[in-house]
Amino acid sequence: MNLAWARSALISSALVVALGSFAALVAQTAVMAGSLSEAVKPASLSFMATGTALGMAMVARATVALVGLVAILALKPGRLLWGLKVLAGLLVAASFAWTGHGAATVGPxxxxxxxxxxxxxxxxxxxxxxxxxxxxxxxxxxxxxxxxxxxxxxxxxxxxxxxxxxxxxxxxxxxxxxxxxxxxxxxxxxxxxxxxxxxxxxxxxxxxxxxxxxxxxxxxxxxxxxxxxxxxxxxxxxxxxxxxxxxxxxxxxxxxxxxxxxxxxxxx
Known part of the structure; x- marks a missing residue:
């Protein structure tokens, strides 16, 4: 079966996830900082990306997407590539748990x-x-x-x-x-x-x-x-x-x- 379309779909998906994660990081920083001008400052972005679970999840998501993009561009189609893409997809999906209600529950x-x-x-x-x-x-x-x-x-x-x-x-x-x-x-x-x-x-x-x-x-x-x-x-x-x-x-x-x-x- 011809799966030539899968490569372009994976490349597009990786780019969307990486760019979307960065945009979400900036938007969430703007909400916390009070303005977009403050959000794009390195200090504000750094605090959001390293000092909050939400920001770290977004950075991790973007990083996994970029690693997946490099893999799809560098590796030939085969079990190794598909295995890496499945793992990357599962990690990206799991990262959304830290941006939802599940991460807000405190206590035991x-x-x-x-x-x-x-x-x-x-x-x-x-x-x-x-x-x-x-x-x-x-x-x-x-x-x-x-x-x-x-x-x-x-x-x-x-x-x-x-x-x-x-x-x-x-x-x-x-x-x-x-x-x-x-x-x-x-x-x-x-x-x-x-x-x-x-x-x-x-x-x-x-x-x-x-x-x-x-x-x-x-x-x-x-x-x-x-x-x-x-x-x-x-x-x-x-x-x-x-x-x-x-x-x-x-x-x-x-x-x-x-x-x-x-x-x-x-x-x-």
Whole structure:
């Protein structure tokens, strides 16, 4: 299967992460310093980058992205390069835990909450990242190697199951800290809770689409390939379903982005 597009996609992603992290560092410094002119001063940036967990996470994220960029430019495609890129992606995803609510919890439960947030972020990155790659493969299908495409879809089933399990378990831990057991009955009375409900609805919808892909559409494609029939109808159904799952995932990310700007019920 031709994966020539992957190199340009990885280069673009590394640049976006590196530049976005630097821009976020400047923006957060401006918030703390009170003005953009103060934020661009070396002393202000240095304090933010070395004196706060938030700033150090942003610097680490940018550094990993730049190292990943050098790797993709210097190394030939192969197991080593793909392994390094996966590791870099997981580190970038994990760094976002220090820019969210998980890093704000103090006391004996702080490490547990932060750890759950790291697992939650990595699991989401695994699911959505693999889903985005499958979407590109299906939309750019120009190779006759449909068996390789079927293997990719089949392989995603195991990864998706792992990601969903980790998301559910870590999500329960995060909800315990962010909402609190005493406030679960009031979850729909504030904007954060309403967005959480929307997030859960989107998550369930993604699960339904993923289940359809795994247990119905992908086996149908495998049967057609084994029988030597026309794969176009099966691929068309898979393409529509995977694209729909990706769009729902994008909507879920938008909801999460807004939730990250709000104070959770436990802080009220």
């Amino acid at each position: 439960g702080g490490l547990l909450h932060l750890g759950a947030d790291i697992v939650h972020t990595i699991a989401a990155a695994l699911w959505l990242g693999a889903l985005a790659s499958l979407t590109i493969l299906l939309l750019r299908r120009t190779s006759p190697d449909d068996h390789a495409l079927h293997r990719a879809l089949h392989g995603f089933a195991g990864l998706g199951t792992l990601a969903v399990t980790l998301l559910v378990l870590s999500g329960l831990v995060n909800s315990w800290f962010l909402i609190g057991p005493a406030r679960f009955g009031e979850i729909g009375t504030n904007l954060y809770g309403q967005l959480l409900i929307a997030k859960l609805v989107l998550f369930v919808l993604m699960l339904a689409l993923a289940a359809g892909n795994r247990f119905r559409l992908t086996p149908v494609l495998g049967s057609v390939l084994a029988g030597g029939g026309d794969v176009q109808p099966a691929l068309s159904h898979l393409r529509r379903s995977v694209v729909a799952e990706t769009l729902v995932g994008a909507a879920l990310l938008a909801v999460v982005a807004v939730m990250g700007t709000l104070a959770p019920p436990s802080a009220m």
